[in-house]
Amino acid sequence: xxxxxxxxxxxxxxxxxxxxxxxxxxxxxxxxxxxxxxxxxxxxxxxxxxxxxxxxxxxxxxxxxxxxxxxxxxxxxxxxxxxxxxxxxxxxxxxxxxxxxxxxxxxxxxxxxxxxxxxxxxxxxxxxxxxxxxxxxxxxxxxxxxxxxxxxxxxxxxxxxxxxxxxxxxxxxxxxxxxxxxxxxxxxxxxxxxxxxxxxxxxxxxxxxxxxxxxxxxxxxxxxxxxxxxxxxxxxxxxxx
Amino acid sequence: xxxxxxxxxxxxxxxxxxxxxxxxxxxxxxxxxxxxxxxxxxxxxxxxxxxxxxxxxxxxxxxxxxxxxxxxxxxxxxxxxxxxxxxxxxxxxxxxxxxxxxxxxxxxxxxxxxxxxxxxxxxxxxxxxxxxxxxxxxxxxxxxxxxxxxxxxxxxxxxxxxxxxxxxxxxxxxxxxxxxxxxxxxxxxxxxxxxxxxxxxxxxxxxxxxxxxxxxxxxxxxxxxxxxxxxxxxxxxxxxxxxxxxxxxxxxxxxxxxxxxxxxxxxxxxxxxxxxxxxxxxxxxxxxxxxxxxxxxxxxxxxxxxxxxxxxxxxxxxxxxxxxxxxxxxxxxxx
Numbered sequence: 001x002x003x004x005x006x007x008x009x010x011x012x013x014x015x016x017x018x019x020x021x022x023x024x025x026x027x028x029x030x031x032x033x034x035x036x037x038x039x040x041x042x043x044x045x046x047x048x049x050x051x052x053x054x055x056x057x058x059x060x061x062x063x064x065x066x067x068x069x070x071x072x073x074x075x076x077x078x079x080x081x082x083x084x085x086x087x088x089x090x091x092x093x094x095x096x097x098x099x100x101x102x103x104x105x106x107x108x109x110x111x112x113x114x115x116x117x118x119x120x121x122x123x124x125x126x127x128x129x130x131x132x133x134x135x136x137x138x139x140x141x142x143x144x145x146x147x148x149x150x151x152x153x154x155x156x157x158x159x160x161x162x163x164x165x166x167x168x169x170x171x172x173x174x175x176x177x178x179x180x181x182x183x184x185x186x187x188x189x190x191x192x193x194x195x196x197x198x199x200x201x202x203x204x205x206x207x208x209x210x211x212x213x214x215x216x217x218x219x220x221x222x223x224x225x226x227x228x229x230x231x232x233x234x235x236x237x238x239x240x241x
Numbered sequence: 242x243x244x245x246x247x248x249x250x251x252x253x254x255x256x257x258x259x260x261x262x263x264x265x266x267x268x269x270x271x272x273x274x275x276x277x278x279x280x281x282x283x284x285x286x287x288x289x290x291x292x293x294x295x296x297x298x299x300x301x302x303x304x305x306x307x308x309x310x311x312x313x314x315x316x317x318x319x320x321x322x323x324x325x326x327x328x329x330x331x332x333x334x335x336x337x338x339x340x341x342x343x344x345x346x347x348x349x350x351x352x353x354x355x356x357x358x359x360x361x362x363x364x365x366x367x368x369x370x371x372x373x374x375x376x377x378x379x380x381x382x383x384x385x386x387x388x389x390x391x392x393x394x395x396x397x398x399x400x401x402x403x404x405x406x407x408x409x410x411x412x413x414x415x416x417x418x419x420x421x422x423x424x425x426x427x428x429x430x431x432x433x434x435x436x437x438x439x440x441x442x443x444x445x446x447x448x449x450x451x452x453x454x455x456x457x458x459x460x461x462x463x464x465x466x467x468x469x470x471x472x473x474x475x476x477x478x479x480x481x482x483x484x485x486x487x488x489x490x491x492x493x494x495x496x497x498x499x500x501x502x503x504x505x506x507x508x509x510x511x512x513x514x515x516x517x518x519x520x521x522x523x524x525x526x527x528x529x530x531x532x533x534x535x536x537x538x539x540x541x542x543x544x545x546x547x548x549x550x551x552x553x554x555x556x557x558x559x560x561x562x563x564x565x566x567x568x569x570x571x572x573x574x575x576x
Contacts, residue, residue, distance in 0.1 A: 051449065077451035085449070091442035093507075102439045105432050106451040154451055 003062075004029040004190050005050070005158055010059035010069075012045050019045040021214040022059075027158070027207075032184055032191045034205035034222070036198070038235045042214035043194045044086060047162050050192070051083045052076035064157060078106065082156030084147035086163045086194075090135035096146055097122065097131035103153030118153055125149040125179060141172040145179070152183070158190045159183075165197040177203045198226070198236070210235065246423055254570050265415055269408045277407045281479070283520045284414035285472060290500035290512030291421040292468035297498075298507035299425075299434065300461035301441030302348075303362040306369030308493035310340045310466045312376070314473025315483055319390050320382050322402075322478075329403045329474055336474050337467045343368075344466025348459050357444075366491055373489035382483070390481040403478035410479050417475070418513070421468060425509055428464075437461055441507070503552050505559025514561045522548055 003026035012020045020042040027033045035043050048054045050061055052073040061069040068076055077083070082103075091099050100118035101111070108114035122128045125145040130138070135146060144164055151159055161180075165173045177200050183189055195201050201208060201222060208225045210218040212235065218228040225231050247255060268280055289311065296302045317339050318332035347368050351361050377385040398405030403413070428434045436457045439447040448454050477483055487493070504515025526544050556563060565571065 073445070073448040074451050074453050077449060083449050085446065089443045089446040089449075091439055091446065093442055094438055098435070098438070102435050102447075102452075103450045105435055111430070111432065111435075150450065 002029065003027060004031075004064060005192070006060075006062040007046075007050070008060045008062070010046070010049060010056050010061065012042075012049060012054060012056050014045075018214045020049070020056075020211075023211070023214070023216055024059075025209050025216070025219065027190060027192060029157075029190050030184070030188045031206055032180070032193070032204050034193045034195055034201045034208045035211060036195060036201055036208060036225075036235065037211035040213075041211040041235075043211055044162065045214075046211070047083075047160060047192075047194050050076075051081060051160055077154055077156075080155075080157035081160060082151035082154045082158070083160040084144070084151055084162055084164055086166065088140070088143040088147055090138070090143050090146050090150070092136035093134060095132050095134055096127055096138070099135050099146055100127075100131075100149050100153045103150040106154045114153075117155075118149075121149040121153040124152065124183060126175075141168050141176075144168065144176065148176075148179070152189075156189070158192060161191065161193040161195075163194055163196060165195060165200045168197075170199070173197055173200055174203075176200070180204060202226070246427055251570065254568070257568065257570075262419070269411055274407065277411055279520060279524050281407060281411050281414055283516045284411070284418045285476065286497070286500045286516035286520060287513040288414065288418045288421050289469055289472045289497045290504070290516055291418070291425055292465050292472070293498055294501045294506065294508075294512055295425065295428070295437075295468070296461050296465040298501060298511070299429065299441065300437035300458055301444075302458055302461060303358070304365040304462075304465070304494075305362045305491070305498070306365030306367070306494050307465075307469055307497050308489050308491070309365075309369040309372045310344060310469035311473035311476060311493065311497070312369075312372060312483075312485070312488040313340045313343055314470025315477035315488060316376065316382050316388065316473075317470075318474040319388060319477040319483060323388070323390060324381075328401050329478055330401065333471060333474050337470050340466045340470030340473075341463050344462045345459065348462035352455050352458050366494070369489050369491060369494055373485050376485035376489060379485075385485060387482055387484040389483075390478065392481055403475070410475065413475055417471060422509060422513070424468075429509065433457065433460060438507075499549070501559075503549070503559060505561035508559065508561045508565075510565070511559050511561040514564065515559065518552075518560060519549075 005027040008024050010020055010023045023046060035046060037043050045054065049056050049069065052068070052071045052075060056069050060067055063079060063081065068079060071079065091102070097118055100121050101114045104114035104117040104121070108117055122131055125148055127142065127145055127149055130142065135143065138146060148164065165176055168176065180191060181204060184191055193204065205222050208220065208222050209216060210225055210231050217230045217234060218225045226236060269277055272280060293304060293307050296304050314336040317336035318329045321327040321332035321335065322329055347364065351364055356364055376382065382388045398409045400409060436447065436452050439450065439452060440454050440457060444454055500515035500519055501512040502515065503519055504513065505511030523545055527541050530540055552560065
């Protein structure tokens, strides 16, 4: 059926708390898919299971036709899953370029090739001018862009973005949305975003999954889910319509 | 290959490096015996500091028990020499092997079971202490009574058996320090070096970029342990006596990490600069106090401590970074 990522009946508990309960969905190659939901809905747990940080208690995750639910984070990345972090984690003492070169080294045969690939990723994210600055000197918006560039440099098939817009100003959000859409259109990269910023979700996602208390309460196009009664009740609130 | 190691080093940096190299090569011609001993000590601390720096400065794994690798190298090579008349340059191979195996065992236990940060540092102290107590009861190498190498006849240098005068040891340590510097630069500019820096900066983020952090942390420990043990071999043949109480003592491990900390953790020239400053300071203070007649026992240590405190509080990143900027060189590697 050609799904790049297929999540089947996934569950995870943390000492009695059901963080994710029986969640299933599939993402087709080339799609931009968003997972939304209120705080504590289990979005980050779901994300971390796909990225290999947690092993699920039940259920399976298939990526490009292979089970990945018992892989470590580094193995997941080598299979082709790039990620960013909700609370950004650049390598602070290294320069922007070095940060991205480290990502590029995963697939590049040598340092020289890694540098040129890093240059490509930096151009896409508009960070070329700042490449010799230490990562610690960047603004939050640029750190988020750096994380995307670094993940992109690993040449992923699937890019996982954990609240890449959180804390950004509306203009910065729009810039990030434009960048992501451009990457998706030009390279066909599949993107899974976990997001609170509905402005970004509406602009980017072709399909949206809504989680509440760890369970799926709605799935569909962005327009469909924002009108869904359960979504309005639990997350967006009636005034969102 | 060697030439590529200097890629990207500015011309005035190469000139400075060449000048320093020539100065160090010529030093025994002009230095007194005392000064030569001090220089050997400086090179010893620069070399071991460089080796330790791979683990902590590059890969972010704090070892406070590095004396274990010095001691294992020292004991292995000297035991082979005394018991089987195996020359130290041959004995070096099993010495490195033992240190590497020991480092790998410690690292495997730690990294396999998620021991990190200060707990990892404590584990390294514990292992060094374990070795100290173990060697105290290890009769084959003299136990707590010490292990002695036959004292050399200084009339003639025997490089193969490392028997000779301080000038010979000086050149051996100089060669080791130079080689360590080049090796560290090559490592830092390799895939492994970049991965170490990533792990040091943020291990989780490193894993998310596909880096097998376990493997690269193991590599850092193994390389650092192997390099450190070589200094132990030279140390043993230079001093001709080994006491577990001294060799493995935690103060030895601390002594060993001061140079890179004062010089600049994670930098290539930090260990060398730190060793020059520290050993120079310590010896200089001793001379100064003796000359001034203020020769109270311990006064030397007190002043030494005060100076360390000043450096650490005033230049917490170490002496090399501001010095490198003043010389218009890059901080991390002077290149």
